[in-house]
Structure formats: C-alpha cells, structure tokens
Amino acid sequence: MSSALSIPLFGGRFANRAVPVLALGLLLLVVAPFMSWCYDPDVLGDLTLWFNPAPSQWAVLSLGLGGLALLSLSVVPPLRRFEPYATEGKALRALGIGTAIFMAGVLIIITVQAGGLVNAEPGAWVALAGALIVTLGSSIRESYADKELIHVRLPSWMEVLILVVFVGGFMLLAAYALGITDAARFVMLVIHVGVVMGVLAGAGLFTWLGILATKHSRVLMLAAFAAAFAFPLTQDGSDANMSIATNVLIFAATAVGLNIVVGLAGLLDLGYIAFLGAGAYVGAILSGSAFATIDWEPPFIVTALIGAIFSSILGLIIGSPTLRVSGDYLAIVTLAFGEIFRLTMFNLDGNNGPNLTRGSNGIPDIPELHLLGFDFGESHHFFGIEITRFANYYFLLLILMAFIILVFMRMNASRIGRGWIAIREDEKAAEAMGVNVFGLKLLAFAGGAFLAGLAGTVKAHHDVAVTPDSYQFLESAFLLAAVVLGGMGTVGGVIVGAVILKLLPEKLRFFSEYRLLLFGLLLVLMMRFRPEGLIASQRRKLEFHEEDDALAEKVQEVHIEEVK
Template identity: 60%
Template structure:
C-alpha cells in the first residue's frame, strides 16, 4: 500500500495518546466480551427474538454483535499503528465511538425487549449481561479517544485489485445483508437489525470509510455496476424459492424501475412531474386490455413483445401530451399541470366502463384475472429449478424486471453523460442562457417527458401480469408522490440514490407491519424533514448537491477536487475513443 502525492506521510506516533493506552485495552476488553457474549445464551425463552437461548450457537441478533465486535477490533488494531497507511485513511476514534454507542444501544434495547416480552429480566441469561458489560466497557474506553489527523482519501492510491476487491466485498455484504433483512419475519428483530445497520453505517461513515469508498467507486464505475448487477441477479438464489420475499423484492424492483424512469424527468431534465404514475398505468392498462383476461375488451392478442412496444408507445404519446405545456409553463405550474393530467388519467380509466363512455377499462373494478406471461415456452407462473434452487413465479418476474431495470439504468447513465444530458443540465442551470447558446430547450424537455413515459409504460406492461389485475386505485396521486419521494429521498439525478430510496420506501412498510397504519404519516413527515435537512437526498449526484447548496463554497471546492483527481486518471475507455 502506498500513499502518493501527500508530501510527507504522517506517522501516528506524532499524535494522540501513546498506544496501547489503558483506554485502548479497555475498549478491546469490551469488544472481546461483546463477541464472547454472543456465544452464550442471552435469554431462557426460545420463542423470543429468533431464539437467543442456545450456548455456543449465536442467533441472528447475536451474530450482529459479533460483527460489531469484530469491526471494533479491526479499528483497534488500526489504532495500534500496525497498518500506518490504512490508519491515516480512517478515523478509528470516531468510528469506535459510534460502534460503542451502537453496541450499547442495541444491548439495552434487547434487554428492554426481554424485560417487556419474556416478560421480566429474570428470563435473561448471563450472556446478556456479559454483552451489556462489554458494550459499557467499549463506551467507557472509546469515549475519550482523540481523533488522528487524516489524509484526504482522494490522494490515496491503492493497487487497483485491492480497490476492486473492496467493491466486491462491499457488494457481497450488501447481498447477504439484504437477504438477511428480508428473511426477518419478526418486526422487533427487524427493528433491531435496523438499529444495528444504522449504527454500523454511521460508524463506518464517521470513520471515513465511505468517503474513501465513494472515491474508489468513482474510479471503478464499471466494476461497481457489474457488481451491483451480479448481486441483484444472485439475490433470488439466496431465497430458497420463498415466494413471500421474492414478491416484495419484485415490488421493490418495479417501483425502483419506475422511479428511475421518473428520475430522467426530475433528476436530469429538472422538471417536476406529479402525474408520472399515469404512464405506468397506461402501460399496465394496455397490457391488460390486450391480455387473455376474460375482462379484456380488445380482441387483438399480439405476442407480449408487441404489447410491450405498444404499451410504451401509448405511454410516450401520453408523455408528449403531458409534456407539451412545458413550452409555456414551468416550475410549480408545470407540477400542477402534470398532477391534473395524472388525475384525469385515473378518472378516465375509472369512467370508461360502458356507461360513461366506451367500454374499455371496466371502470372501478379494473381488469382482473390477467394470466401469467408466457414468452416462448417459458411460463412465468411456473417454478423452475436452477442448480437445485427452486425459482418461483415472483423470481421469474424479478429476473425480467431486472433486465428492464438494467436497460433503464443504461439509458439513464448514457443520456446523462451525452450531448443531451449536457443540454438538460444547462436547462436546469439557466434556461434562458441555454436557449441563447442554441440548446433546443423545448425539444429536450418534451423528450424527457416522452422518454420517461416510454420506460414507465414498458415497466407497466410487465406489472399488469405480475399483479394479475389492474384497477384505477393503483394509480392515484399518492403513488406519484411516492415515486417522487423515492427520488428525493435517495438523491436526484443519481442511480444509486433512487435504488436506495425505492428500497427504503417499499421495503420498510412491508417489514414494519406494526407501523403499517402510520406508514403514510411517517412518509409525510419524512418528506418535510428531508427537505429541511438534506434536500439533495441520501446519495446525491454531485451537481444536484451543489444546486441545493448554492452558497456552500466549501462543498463546491471539495467536489471540484474529487472531480479533478478522478479526471486526472487515465480512463481506458476514454483513451480508446
């Protein structure tokens, strides 16, 4: 490992407390205790929290604490100065503080749950108290640790195989994390998992790992993409044919795919579309009306691939109609116009039942009984077994949606870094100036609407079959608001952001059944809070972050530095071109 371009690599001995200090030992003892406690029983009641009652066989929650402990030990080893180059990169003190707090909070919560649900702490086993003591020691030890000076991660170069390995490891963690999270049936366990996840992510972020990883990721974009795709592809194989989880995963994927399409309109072209769900609906209705459902009133039943094309085209024609006011309106007014169009779509499909207008959509009852897709001899309703792992109906749709999602991501990223993408950014920044520089502003905005609608229409044709029925109340304004929220939450104009946002918005309500009734309340609050404190989203694109923080000069400088650093690297793809 080498650190390049920093004039004098700082060695740790110059700063901080002499290692190994009593604090260091204290924290280490705590971490070891925490790990050890996981191999003891925490509780007499096997039914509680996924069975924590067996010695020497850690349950799921106990494994989480093993992970926390191991990460803490890793940071402690760093702190002992054994890996100087890594040490300057990561702030072990801040990471350890966050880890200790996570462990302590987690253990206290577990104790609380046992006290309330077992019921009574009398049901707790010594392991629990060992764990609590361990966490307490960690807190005590790490509390006073001083941070060390850090090297800016953009100046650090590791051999590229190390960097790629980091990405692969990260992706693997994501895969198993997702599989584990989805596997949790118990709401309490899932909540504790969220506490763990939030804590560890905070710890690693405070430790500086993520700013380093984001630099690596920017350097190895291709690897990252392939890795993410591989993880998504492998996911169904971790589910042992469980349809329940695959159903959720497919829902998430459809939602994310639609949100990605909307992100072209909102994130790239900067136009607010509050009626986007109508495009998904248009695709779904086209698909339903041309399916073999007994309630489909169109006689022509073309092959599915033709239906996809027709659905997408119908949808993009709607997009052109909805987009045409952009010639004259923009901003808030445009948002309202799109909202009105979305509502008109819903009311129209609600009305076209034969009594109020032609009989096409079957009115409020919608079109039920849409048969499963059949492409060639492959029926999406059947379970297929690959490598001994059964892949059920939802897994089939999942793979199909994955292809669509990959296609949309490709469209998104390629458009973003093309002439058209530059035009969109220019329009977002200063529409007048863009027009005066010869950018076809109206055409580009219209294209954003039509293109976004095309992709949503495509997704809709599949959704109709996956959902078995289409009804008008699947396409209410709130759904458009959800899509928009996925983008806002995740980060406008960034693919990763939308995926994160869509996952959070769809997965959490599914898993947190006991807050299901408060789902929308929390959703509303979340939007307000996000706009107040982090309007650019969780994983924003850099440009968008700048747009939301127009007067933050430090941020601008920082982003420029990263940009310059990465631009300075020879990019093989560029070199060829």
C-alpha cells in the same frame, strides 16, 4: 493534502483519557453478547443463554470487534502507519450512538414481548453501558487525519475484487433479510445495518468506493447484474420472497424513469404513477384476457412498445401546456394529472364513457406471458433448483431494468443530459446560453413516461389484474421519495432508495398503522442530516453543503482522482 480535524465535544482537556474510555466501552460491547439479555427465550431468537449469542448479540459483538480494530490503528505501534488514513473519531462516534440506539430497540422489544423491562438481564444493560461509554470516549477525543481513504492506491485487480465482494455481500444481505419472518428480528437487522453504514461513512469508505465504482463502472455493473441473476437461486423456490423481489424491481425501474424527470431535469412530478398505469392498462387491454375490451392480442413485444409509446404521448400531452410553469405550480398540475388519470380509468366503464377499462372492476384474469415460446406462469428447474412463476418475471424485469439503466446512463452522458443538468441548476442561465429549455423539458417528460410505460406492461401480467385504485397519489409520492432518498441523478442511489421504500413496508406489516409515520420520520431525518441522498456524487453533495470548505476541497481531490 487535506487536513481534517474532529473537534471533541468536551475540549482537548480530556483528550488524553479518550483511548482508555473507548477501550473500556468497546470491551464491554465484546463481553456483553456472551451474557444473558432476557428471561424470555421467545424474544429475538432466545437471548437467555450464556456463551451462546443469538443473532442480535452477534450484531453487537461485530460492532465491538470492529470498533477495537479502528481503535488499534492509533494504539498498536505496527498499525500506526495506517492512522493517517483513518477518520476513526467520526466512525467511533457513529458506532457508539448507533449501538446505543440498537440496544434501546432491544430493550423496547423485551419490554413489549416479555411483559416489562424487568425481564431484561444484566447483559443488555452492560451492552447499553458500553455503547454510551464509546459515545463519551469518541466525544472527548481529538482525531487528526492528514490523509483519507480517497488517497489509498491499490492494484486494479484488488479494487475490482473489493467491488465484487461489496456487491455480493449486499445481495446476500438482501437474501437473508427476505428470509427473516420475525418482525422484531427484521427491525433489529435494519438498525444494525444502519449502524454499520454510519461507521463506514464516518471512516470515509463510501467516498472511496464511489471513486472505485467510477474507475471500474463496467465491472461493477456486471457484478451487480450477476449477483442479481443469482438471487433467485438463494430463495429455495419461495414464492413470497420472489413476489416481494419482483415488486421491488418494478418499483425501481419506474423510479429510474422518474429520475430523468426529477434528478436530471429538476422537474417536480407528483403524478408519475399515471404513466406506469397507462402502460399497465394497455398491457391488460391487449393481453387477450376474457375481460379485455379490445379483441386483439399482438405479441408481447408489440404490446410493450404500444404501452410505452402511449405513455410517452400522455407525457407530451400533459407536458406541452404545463411545462411553461415551474416549481410549486408544476407540482400541483402534475398532481392533478395523476388524479385525472385515475378518475378517467373509473369512468371508462361503458356508462360514463366508452367501455375500455371496465371502471372500478378493472381488468382481471390477465393471462401469463408467453415470450419466444417460454411460459412465465410455469415453474422450471435449473440445475435442480426450482424457478417459480415470480422468479420468471424477476428475470424478465432484470433484463428490462438493464435496458432502462442503459438508456438513463447514455442520455445522462450525452449533450441532452448536460442540457437537462443545466436546466436543473439554473433555467434562466441555460436559456441564455442557447439551451432549448422547453424542448428538453418535454423530452424528459416523454422519455421518463416511455420507460414507465414499459414497466407497466410487465406489471399487468405480473399482477394478473389492473384496477384504478392501484395508481393513487401515494404511489407517486413513494416514487419521488425513492429518488430523493437514494440520491437524485444517480442510478445506484435510486435503486437503493426503491429497495428501502418497497422492502421495509412489506416486512413491517405488523406496524401497518404507523408505517406512514415512520416514512415521514425517515424523510425528515434525511433532509436534516443527508439532504443529498444516501448515494450521491460529491459535487451534488456540495450543492447542499456550500458552506463546507473542507468538503469543497475534498470534491476537488475526488474529481482529480476520477480523472486519473
């Protein structure tokens, strides 16, 4: 068994006093939500009431109760048998620091919205003090863990149930987040979720869930898609929320295609948005729009295949001469390709070239999709629940996402996928072992472009118009960031990264001038503290932490568990 030691910040001298300090801080976090936090009732859902917590106060209460539950594993005698599995030292430290950040955010919002920090009442200061005391207590505590959650054995049905509950909880959280209209409350929800994730990561839950997901991958996939299909039923016919959801799916589907190029083959592509744009323009030109420049309207399935094949041909054209370079040079060439595509769409206006795209005017008035007699532009009712236009496209995009994920996973598990990974790890060594490096690189470019083209044809009908300005370099940067942020080479990680990078800007429009600043700060923090991404395999994680011997031993244990 592995042995994990959490070294206290202030040494073992005060370690025996850590439990009372932690208990005091956590009790303050439990008591503070029942106190008044602010004089102004318009701040964060009315923080003025005593014994009637608002959502932000419930968030702190949940953190306090969760911390007490962790602490009880080493204090309450009947629960001590679970202590070897609990890395509560790291978890409580994450809880203390995260809650302090949460309360700092509350005080900033009170200062801005209520007209000064003087409007903060004692409850807010008690909660902040509790968070700081928990941080102090976790820093002076020695925590040993002879075992970790990866060693826990449960019946298969219970493991499946845990995965289903986890997926369902994630979808309910997404539905709740979309329903929040107050920007300040949304920000506090994001911080609270981040704190909870930090605590769970410190307790080793995500590593354990990764093992369960590997053992029950099919069940997890079915549960995820079942929850995703049920998502529109929770939105009460809201066009605004479903519009955001469909845009997230388009972005995620494109990011999974890019993950083939970047995550598997290790090729830095900064112009990938051009392939999405190529598919969208094909979809628009062949849509039967009054502004379309080609008088041919084939069935949508044919249009989707033409758009995907056209995008893959562009991938072959750009890949053939440029894949002989690598690293920074490849990034510069692909960036140039993305700009060339955008400028070409401007110039195909009938003046500077043939009239195919109508230049800067684009192709508007794209008709709604009609597939197998189903009109995607009309609202429908399902058991009395209204399914709006955007919900129709949402379901279609879910089916497309399922196809893209299937292609990605099958290719990843094949000899081709292993060849891509070999190229990513060491191109020279792969070539020496007989891997067709250039051919596999070209296939990665063409395959990723094909999937992006498919998504683009649906996007054209969803957006009702296509213009060159929709496919700028910044969009490619966000796609690449979604892959890096979520975890290169994984499906779940990229989807989570896409949801974060697409959902947050939509809900933080009040912060529009500083959204890129927050985006850059997020990436800097990720590169510093979790360069492998939010959801990454243990082996991928080890690549970024080669000096961590304990992690190497854990990776070996995880691999043994996965084999079992």
